[in-house]
Amino acid sequence: MLPFQHIISIDKESKTAVYRQIAVSIIAAIRKGILKPGSHLPGTRELSKALEVHRKTVIAAYDELYTQDWINIIPRKYTVVADKIPILRPQQWNDEDPVSSYENSFNLPFRIIDEKTEKIHTTPPPEVIIDDGHPDVRLSPIDELLKTYRSYTSKRHSIKYANIGTEQGTLRLRQELALYLSETRGLNIRAENILITHGAQMSIYLAAQLILGPGSNIIVGSPNYPAANIAFEQTGAILTEVPVDENGIDTEAIEIICRKTKINAVYVIPHHHYPTTVTLSAARRMKLQELSATYSFAIIEDDYDYDYHYTSSPYLPLAGSSHHGNIIYIGSFSKILDPSLRIGFMIAPENFIDQCTALRKIIDVGGDGYMQNALAFLIKEGELKRHIKKAKKIYHQRRDFLDTLLEDKLGHYLSYTCPSGGMAFWVKLSPEYPVHRLLEIPQLKILRTDEKSNAFRFGFASMDEKELEKIVDFLKAAFDRF
Amino acid sequence: MLPFQHIISIDKESKTAVYRQIAVSIIAAIRKGILKPGSHLPGTRELSKALEVHRKTVIAAYDELYTQDWINIIPRKYTVVADKIPILRPQQWNDEDPVSSYENSFNLPFRIIDEKTEKIHTTPPPEVIIDDGHPDVRLSPIDELLKTYRSYTSKRHSIKYANIGTEQGTLRLRQELALYLSETRGLNIRAENILITHGAQMSIYLAAQLILGPGSNIIVGSPNYPAANIAFEQTGAILTEVPVDENGIDTEAIEIICRKTKINAVYVIPHHHYPTTVTLSAARRMKLQELSATYSFAIIEDDYDYDYHYTSSPYLPLAGSSHHGNIIYIGSFSKILDPSLRIGFMIAPENFIDQCTALRKIIDVGGDGYMQNALAFLIKEGELKRHIKKAKKIYHQRRDFLDTLLEDKLGHYLSYTCPSGGMAFWVKLSPEYPVHRLLEIPQLKILRTDEKSNAFRFGFASMDEKELEKIVDFLKAAFDRF
Numbered sequence: 029m030l031p032f033q034h035i036i037s038i039d040k041e042s043k044t045a046v047y048r049q050i051a052v053s054i055i056a057a058i059r060k061g062i063l064k065p066g067s068h069l070p071g072t073r074e075l076s077k078a079l080e081v082h083r084k085t086v087i088a089a090y091d092e093l094y095t096q097d098w099i100n101i102i103p104r105k106y107t108v109v110a111d112k113i114p115i116l117r118p119q120q121w122n123d124e125d126p127v128s129s130y131e132n133s134f135n136l137p138f139r140i141i142d143e144k145t146e147k148i149h150t151t152p153p154p155e156v157i158i159d160d161g162h163p164d165v166r167l168s169p170i171d172e173l174l175k176t177y178r179s180y181t182s183k184r185h186s187i188k189y190a191n192i193g194t195e196q197g198t199l200r201l202r203q204e205l206a207l208y209l210s211e212t213r214g215l216n217i218r219a220e221n222i223l224i225t226h227g228a229q230m231s232i233y234l235a236a237q238l239i240l241g242p243g244s245n246i247i248v249g250s251p252n253y254p255a256a257n258i259a260f261e262q263t264g265a266i267l268t269e270v271p272v273d274e275n276g277i278d279t280e281a282i283e284i285i286c287r288k289t290k291i292n293a294v295y296v297i298p299h300h301h302y303p304t305t306v307t308l309s310a311a312r313r314m315k316l317q318e319l320s321a322t323y324s325f326a327i328i329e330d331d332y333d334y335d336y337h338y339t340s341s342p343y344l345p346l347a348g349s350s351h352h353g354n355i356i357y358i359g360s361f362s363k364i365l366d367p368s369l370r371i372g373f374m375i376a377p378e379n380f381i382d383q384c385t386a387l388r389k390i391i392d393v394g395g396d397g398y399m400q401n402a403l404a405f406l407i408k409e410g411e412l413k414r415h416i417k418k419a420k421k422i423y424h425q426r427r428d429f430l431d432t433l434l435e436d437k438l439g440h441y442l443s444y445t446c447p448s449g450g451m452a453f454w455v456k457l458s459p460e461y462p463v464h465r466l467l468e469i470p471q472l473k474i475l476r477t478d479e480k481s482n483a484f485r486f487g488f489a490s491m492d493e494k495e496l497e498k499i500v501d502f503l504k505a506a507f508d509r510f
Numbered sequence: 511m512l513p514f515q516h517i518i519s520i521d522k523e524s525k526t527a528v529y530r531q532i533a534v535s536i537i538a539a540i541r542k543g544i545l546k547p548g549s550h551l552p553g554t555r556e557l558s559k560a561l562e563v564h565r566k567t568v569i570a571a572y573d574e575l576y577t578q579d580w581i582n583i584i585p586r587k588y589t590v591v592a593d594k595i596p597i598l599r600p601q602q603w604n605d606e607d608p609v610s611s612y613e614n615s616f617n618l619p620f621r622i623i624d625e626k627t628e629k630i631h632t633t634p635p636p637e638v639i640i641d642d643g644h645p646d647v648r649l650s651p652i653d654e655l656l657k658t659y660r661s662y663t664s665k666r667h668s669i670k671y672a673n674i675g676t677e678q679g680t681l682r683l684r685q686e687l688a689l690y691l692s693e694t695r696g697l698n699i700r701a702e703n704i705l706i707t708h709g710a711q712m713s714i715y716l717a718a719q720l721i722l723g724p725g726s727n728i729i730v731g732s733p734n735y736p737a738a739n740i741a742f743e744q745t746g747a748i749l750t751e752v753p754v755d756e757n758g759i760d761t762e763a764i765e766i767i768c769r770k771t772k773i774n775a776v777y778v779i780p781h782h783h784y785p786t787t788v789t790l791s792a793a794r795r796m797k798l799q800e801l802s803a804t805y806s807f808a809i810i811e812d813d814y815d816y817d818y819h820y821t822s823s824p825y826l827p828l829a830g831s832s833h834h835g836n837i838i839y840i841g842s843f844s845k846i847l848d849p850s851l852r853i854g855f856m857i858a859p860e861n862f863i864d865q866c867t868a869l870r871k872i873i874d875v876g877g878d879g880y881m882q883n884a885l886a887f888l889i890k891e892g893e894l895k896r897h898i899k900k901a902k903k904i905y906h907q908r909r910d911f912l913d914t915l916l917e918d919k920l921g922h923y924l925s926y927t928c929p930s931g932g933m934a935f936w937v938k939l940s941p942e943y944p945v946h947r948l949l950e951i952p953q954l955k956i957l958r959t960d961e962k963s964n965a966f967r968f969g970f971a972s973m974d975e976k977e978l979e980k981i982v983d984f985l986k987a988a989f990d991r992f
Contacts, residue, residue, distance in 0.1 A: 044689065055693055095892045096693070097899075120696075121792035121825050128698040132835030134862035136774070136808050138720045142868035157674070170663045174656060181652045181848075192639070192957070207526065211537055211578070214602075216610040226708070226874035233873045238620045259872050292618070310603035326618050341601045349604055353614030366663075368879045380616035386624035390741050391715045391873065392708035397850045410577050417579075475674070 032070060033078050035062060046081055047088035054089070055098055058109055069099060069107040141262075156502050159487035160303070160476035161333070161452035165366045167422065169406065169415050173365070176402040195394040196385045197224020197373070201404040205373060208407050213334065214348040215357070220378045223385055224395055227372035228332045228360040232295075233259045234374065234384045235356045239326055240265035244292040247285060247325075249277045251478055253302040256295055256330065265292070272301055274445070276308030279315040286323040293326040294319075299342055300333040300450030303476055303485050307448060313346055320354060327355045332363055335416050336489070337449035338424040353377040361403065363451070364416060371395065371403060423451060423489045426496065430488045433500045441507045444486075451489035457482045461510055469506055514552060515560050517544060528563055529570035536571070537580055540591055551581060551589040623744075638984050641969035642785070642958035643815070643934035647848045649904065651888065651897050655847070658884040677876040678867045679706020679855070683886040687855060690889050695816065696830040697839070702860045705867055706877055709854035710814045710842040714777075715741045716856065716866045717838045721808055722747035726774040729767060729807075731759045733960055735784040738777055738812065747774070754783055756927070758790030761797040768805040775808040776801075781824055782815040782932030785958055785967050789930060795828055802836060809837045814845055817898050818971070819931035820906040835859040843885065845933070846898060853877065853885060905933060905971045908978065912970045915982045923989045926968075933971035939964045943989055951988055 036053040038046055057063045069075070072090065076083040090107060093099045101107050196202070202219035209215040225231045232255075240246060242264030248257060250269035260267055268289070270281035277296055285291060296316065298308040308316075320327050329346050347357035353376075360372035374384060388394070406412050430453065431446045444455045457463050463477045463484055476485040488496060518535040520528055539545045551557070554572060558565040572589060575581045583589050678684070684701035691697040707713045714737075722728060724746030730739060732751035742749055750771070752763035759778055767773060778798065780790040790798075802809050811828050829839035835858075842854035856866060870876070888894050912935065913928045926937045939945050945959045945966055958967040970978060 052693060092892065096895055121795045122831055129833040129835055130699050130703045130859050132859055134835050134859040136806060136836055138862065138865065141865050171660065174660045174663065178653065178656045181656065211534060217612050221612045230874040255872065262872060313603045324618060343601050343603050351611040353611055353616050354618055370874065370878055377612050377614055377616040380620065383620065383623050390737065390744060392712040392852065396852055410574065413578055
């Protein structure tokens, strides 16, 4: 017998199961010609002894090799390297040994998008996560969604071509959404005005790519949703910041800029502005629309957080009022159902949607048509509305609960305005407690902090009362150690 | 009673269910103030008579209105417009009636991506579809995938933050994929070398955005995968075409160009080139790699169709040989499982993957983490390999069957080389039968035709023997009418 203990290397600390390590080692040996076609492998008892592993592990490794066609097993007789491994042994076209060329760096010129790509490693996850306004996925009707998904894919005979022509999103979802947005947001639109995207971010990216470019100008709030700013900057456009106060983005400041500079677009988050949670006032909405008509700029209305209002009603979108078609309206289901479900939308005139669809097709062809149709069904059956109704009630309670907690336990360290809706508080720390020190705590991960305002987003919707209390206590202990 | 037959408009031809039309009309009337809070609605019997619809339809409409909080139902007594519709009756911030501003065109300057956005309407679908090489989704283990998906989402307590930090793809999928690609393609990579994308197209788009720009040069085959060309053109790069013959892209021609012009990248499809189905020869692979080292250009290796080989073994990827890290390797699961499942990957050095991930985050944040982990499980359990093994056998039979059919029934009209693998034939029509005339047949949709070569892609994998025969007969009848 070949010295298998040398051919097969096992690392018991590795995350890869031992049986797979054995299989991979044997494959490598076959590839290198150390084990020739037809040559016998040791019996499982023998090999398990040589390798000092359980016999079942060797059996599992052999099963894996058999499934992959590397070996033939003649039960109770012997095990041999397969004679013919037609597909899984691809042809080498040179004489090299396997190499790890990807340990090299890519060393030709390429665009740097982000100098300091921070990696959030999910294993092990930090003990305490404060998100920036996530839904509680435990409440979501995802199981309903997947049931429908499965029922669609099981009818595969009839939907063999489910994905053809769905770059814009499936017609079924767009039709349902047109009705739904009419009923809930007063938007008067047709399926042709809708592009289904992978979420609000993709809608922002597409709009930015189409209306901005080097030398064009866009106005954004200060502070603003950072990922939107990055999408705008990528086009080469110049970003001009105007203040956001308790009534939303400052439209007077926008007017002053428009008088001097040709502005191509204004980006607004009308409900529960990110990160500050303020809502754009009625007066400013009217002003903004006037300015858009006078100075011919597009409005990118990112209404990602329309659905959750607790103490006041939402305003109808700017997009639902009378305008010249230059409002690009953006929404998302990821914030309602689950951030892992990547479905959002863009509403715009058909000529604009057509070009966004053309660009979208270049970027990633299209979305998951089954999932889109399953979502359409969820909307049609009223399941989405029922979910929102239920979640709203629970989030309302959680908001009130966190409001009390923050006041009682952390009032000394921070201040905030209780948000009228949405899924997060915008919490400002007292100057003695700089927010960057929170980031130094290894067990804690806060998804959105802002050093300039010495503030962070405290997402409350994703946590129940117990979890909220635990986090507040954790923060209190941290502050006390400052 | 108000004249409800005038308030409620029903179009029985509409695709919207009648009960929803009734509900929408009543909502509109409430919104407009025609129906005031507290005002009584007619009984279901009465209204069904006035509207000439079944009483159950009215009950369904009222249920819908009740679910949405527009009305209160006091069973067996009366139905009234709700007093307080806190959320679903949003505030108007001006006095306008609902308008359809989106019938306007977007009339500010914006980038035109595609002059002639052709819309493939899926309803009604064309009678006969010839795809360009789709898998047969009826064979795919999608149900296994969704079962796992559901089991993950049902453990929502533990995976509340499944989506955090997964811009690059979930660690679990990247680890499985690193092993899988090592076993099946001899790639020596780590999870850090992998970016999970929405498919091969997104990998192409990201690579193009990072390494190309106005004035840079890329070499592509002629003919080439059109969606790749469009992605390259979008960056402002100059595309130079070199011929593709029976041995793949002409590396001599590439060398001649490199001597004169600084080339930034070469795009190759090494297996079953799209559209021609040829495979890049071993000699040309070596030559290409030499040229890449000599002239410092990146190779974008789009190996979308590695898995299905019938009469010859695949070559190991260029990416698996010894190189300086300047090969960007692209693959996809959409072609193996289902084009609706949008999962693909890019392999590159870590510094390049980091920047691609940064751009990807701007474009659409990330993919569906549950689905990625479900796919990881499918790979780990060997289910993916089993599927490929099974599908390969069936596709092989279908290829041989279509080969015979084409020769017997259509030999007079066209010629082709039987492909050694993949999912499509590249069929060249005789000059008397111009391919554009096939496009004029209303019942027929061919996904990829090429007028220059007077050819089209005949995807065979998605169709069983009966379906293939039907299509060939359809084509024969069409040619005979030419």
